[in-house]
Amino acid sequence: MKVLHTSDWHIGKRLLGRERIGEQREVLREIAALCERERVELVLVAGDVFDTYLPSSEAEDLFYTSVRELAGKDRAVVIISGNHDDHIRLAAATSLSEEFGIYIYGNVSHVPALSAVRKTHPVRAGAHFMEMENEAGERVFLNLLPYPTEARLKEDKNPDESFCDKMRRWIEAGEAENTEKLPSVFVSHLFVAGGKVSEGEREIDLGGARAVPLELLPASDYVALGHLHRKQHLGGRNVFYSGSILQYAFDEANVDRKVMLFDLGKEGVYNLKEVKLTSGKTLVRLAANSVGEAEELLKRYENCFIELTLFLKEPLIPSQIKELKEANEGLISIIPEIKADCALGEFASRKNLSASELFTEYYKSMYSDEPPKDLLELFMEISEARDET
Incomplete structure (x- = not known):
C-alpha cells in the first residue's frame, strides 16, 4: 500500500500578523497533486491541522476543501488531533467525512463506519485503531494515538503512574488490536526525547515531564509523528517527524519542508523517500551593521518574509524604519541591538528562550x-x- 505522511498544517496560523492562508492553500494543493502523481492510497495526517482551538471560518473552509481534494476518488485520509486542535470540534464532522474516505480521530471513543465503496477503506476499526485494505486486498494496521493527555483521554490523574507508564499503557492497548500481525504504522502527536524543537512551537515537553523515550515507541514498521516542525529521523528504524508544511518561525529559515512517502507490505517498508515541498514563502534571517547595509541586503531577497537584526550605536528613527520597509515589503521584523562599539553577533538576547x-x-x-x-x-x-x- 502506498502511504503519504504529513503533519502540522497549522491552518490559519499567521506570522507576526501576516496572513498565510494563501500559502497554506497552495502547499495543500501541492500535496494533493503529489498524491495523484504517486498514486498514493493512504494519507496520514499526524495532528495540528489548525493553529487554534477556534479557527476562522476561512481556515475551516480551507481544511474541508483541501482534505476532500486529498481524498480524491478512492484514497483514504486518516487524521489525528494535535495539541493545537480542539479534538472534539475537529472530529465533529466524522459522520459526513467518512463518506468521502476521511477518518478523524480526536481522543473520543468514536468507531468509524466500515464501508467498501472506495478502493482504500477500513475493514476493521475501533476507538484508536484501524485496519485498512486497498483494491489489491493488501491490509495495513494503524495504531492511532492523538495528542495524549489524561484530560483528553477522559482519565483521572494517578500520582502512582508516571507519564511514561501511561504512554506505555496507551500504546500497548492499540498494539494489542493487531491480532493478525499485519504490517503496521503507529501514528501519534507527541514529543520524543532528543527531538529538535523550533521557536514556532509552544513549549511541548513540560520541562521534560512529557518527553517520551524513543524506546517506548512500538516496534511498528513505520512511526508517523507530528508535533515538531523540523522533519527528522529518530533512531535506527523508521521513526519520522514529517515536519510542518510551511516555515512557521524564523529559526526554521534553513529547514526544508517535506512529506514522507513509502510503500508498506508484508516485507515491511520499502521505496521510502522524502519529497520536498516548494509552495509558500521562504523565511530569511538577516543581520547588518547599518541601515544602508541593510537596505542593500534586503533587495537581494524578493518574495520572502524577513527578520532583520540591526547592530547600531544609536536607536532607529521612524524615517529609517520606513526606508527599510520600502526596500522590501517582506520585512516583517526589525530587531535593533543598541550598543557602542558593536560587532555582529555580540549581544545576548532572551527573545529565543523558551x-x-x-x-x-x-x-x-x-x-x-x-x-x-x-x-x-x-x-x-x-x-x-x-x-x-
Missing part, C-alpha cells in the same frame, strides 16, 4: 539556585492548561 528557560532564569535571579524539578513541571502544566482554555 517558557521553561525564562522561568528558570527568573527563579535563579530570585533565589540564586535552580528551580526544583517538580516546581518547573507544575509551571509548565499550568502553561499548557492555559493554552488549551
